[in-house]
Amino acid sequence: EFRFEQASQEVLDKLNNYKKCAKIQKEWNWYCAHRERCYGIMDPAALPADAVEHFLVKHCSGDLPAWIASPGKLAGRDLVERLNSLQRRDHSARWPWAHYCEQVALGVRAPSQLPGSIAERFLEEWGQGKHRAEQPAEDQVRELDKLLKASRKVQRSWNWFTNHRKGCYGIRNPRALPAHFVEEFLARHRSRARILL
Structure with missing residues (x-):
């Protein structure tokens, strides 16, 4: 319980x-x-x-x-669509948006529930190259994908990690997370695998 x-x-x-x-x-x-x-x-x-x-x-x-x-200040439909479209097109924008929202919007990520000024400022700063995080190397993403496809236990472990590790914000797509989270998970998995051998 x-x-x-x-x-x-x-x-x-x-x-x-x-x-x-x-x-x-x-x-x-x-x-x-x-x-x-x-x-x-x-x-x-x-x-x-x-x-x-x-x-x-x-x-x-x-x-x-x-x-x-005061819901009158909430982001309009066009602004919400621009932000959602960015996150669909570019996975690397998901984590920075979540991190930004944690800092300025009490962790609320739904743009339709936020003032337009918050979403506009993020989009403007994103366009200027701000809020970027180092992406995981492609070989790390492939290694993690292979592990996730091979084992339900690893899938559960990854889901738990992304939901509970401070700063992951429940984002499960490794391409949308900063490299250090993927590296940390893989290092933990490797150390557990060595212990079991």
């Missing part, structure tokens, strides 16, 4: 007091619906303590973006 540390009653009470304000309630609902660690769960007692505390820290410090409760 999977268990996690829940927020203390003091933290839950603090959040519930904040949520009496309609604006804070909207911000909480948005945060829970879009923050990957919340999985859409709105009940703070059912969430990991760090997710609840992250919201409070952001809210109390004034860092929670004003756009959360």
